[in-house]
Amino acid sequence: MARRNKPLSLDVFGRLKAGGRKIVVLTAYDVPSASIAADGGVDAILVGDSLGMVVLGYENTLPVTMAQMTHHCAAVMRAGPRVPVIADLPYGSFHVSVQETVRQAVQLVKDTGVNAVKLEGGRVRKDMIAALLDAEVPVMGHLGLTPQSVNRLGGFKVQGKGGEAAARLEEEAHFLADAGCFALVLECVPAALASRISARLPIPTIGIGAGAGCDGQVLVFHDLLGLYEGAQPRFVKRYADLGSVAREAVRRYGEEVRAGTFPGPEHAFGDPGDPEPAPETDQAPRGGYLAQMDEAQE
Ligand code: KIV
Numbered sequence: 001m002a003r004r005n006k007p008l009s010l011d012v013f014g015r016l017k018a019g020g021r022k023i024v025v026l027t028a029y030d031v032p033s034a035s036i037a038a039d040g041g042v043d044a045i046l047v048g049d050s051l052g053m054v055v056l057g058y059e060n061t062l063p064v065t066m067a068q069m070t071h072h073c074a075a076v077m078r079a080g081p082r083v084p085v086i087a088d089l090p091y092g093s094f095h096v097s098v099q100e101t102v103r104q105a106v107q108l109v110k111d112t113g114v115n116a117v118k119l120e121g122g123r124v125r126k127d128m129i130a131a132l133l134d135a136e137v138p139v140m141g142h143l144g145l146t147p148q149s150v151n152r153l154g155g156f157k158v159q160g161k162g163g164e165a166a167a168r169l170e171e172e173a174h175f176l177a178d179a180g181c182f183a184l185v186l187e188c189v190p191a192a193l194a195s196r197i198s199a200r201l202p203i204p205t206i207g208i209g210a211g212a213g214c215d216g217q218v219l220v221f222h223d224l225l226g227l228y229e230g231a232q233p234r235f236v237k238r239y240a241d242l243g244s245v246a247r248e249a250v251r252r253y254g255e256e257v258r259a260g261t262f263p264g265p266e267h268a269f270g271d272p273g274d275p276e277p278a279p280e281t282d283q284a285p286r287g288g289y290l291a292q293m294d295e296a297q298e
Pocket of ligand 1: 027028046047049050051088185203208214219220
């Protein structure tokens with residue numbers, strides 16, 4: 001589990017942009033993914049509402065609730081990742097009213113300890129962003145393909161194509177920077193546009209499907225590791241195929257249980273009175289489920 005001696009401050013975003021160093025962000029949804037992300041050296045973790053698709057099996061992110069986000073953010077924080085953790089505000093939580101937005105976001109921070117929230121949209125979220133900042137909740141913006149707008153956009157499509165759309169998107173990016181967002185996710189926008197925005201914006205851009213000119217990149221944990229079976233957009237790079245590794249491990253487990261070769265004597269508990277006591281159980285590898293098991297109970 002990652003408990004590195006690294007400051008937990010959102011300042012890392014500004015510092016890395018100022019120093020010309022790329023910012024590495026990865027999503028995480030629970031203790032193992034947060035620990036792996038932090039141990040792998042990311043600069044920040046995003047508990048994205050992609051949770052709905054890659055963990056909870058929904059078709060899109062719209063059904064994700066604040067209760068689900070809270071549950072998963074709390075798990076990520078229990079990993080003690082020692083990097084800033086940003087939580088997505090789920091669809092519906094910041095659309096009803098300013099008061100409702102602040103109430104929900106503040107409760108999320110209180111219940112989980114996340115350091116900031118991310119919300120989708122530009123100028124239309126002006127009042128919500130201002131109120132969140134007034135309530136001491138730092139805000140990350142998100143423009144381009146905003147998956148919570150899937151019904152309005154008519155699908156998951158590249159945004160900001162063509163002069164007019166590009167100018168509008170760039171104007172929205174400047175609006176969010178002026179509004180006080182500490183960073184901005186640019187999702188699925190043409191690389192040249194993202195590059196231009198990144199060069200002109202005072203806050204860092206974090207790209208996904210937005211080319212190499214952004215100040216940083218974010219990927220979804222399950223996409224990066226080959227754990228998601230759904231369609232893969234072209235911006236995803238799979239750095240491992242853990243899905244295949246996991247399936248093979250489960251297949252071998254089943255094979256060994258059926259053949260009677262698992263559990264072996266080293267996985268069993270003995271009693272001094274037994275005719276054939278099991279070997280010393282404390283030689284078995286430790287860790288995993290019940291790792292803290294009291295020796296007296298063995
Ligand atoms: O929900 C999410 O994981 C996201 C990232 C893809 C930026 O919003």
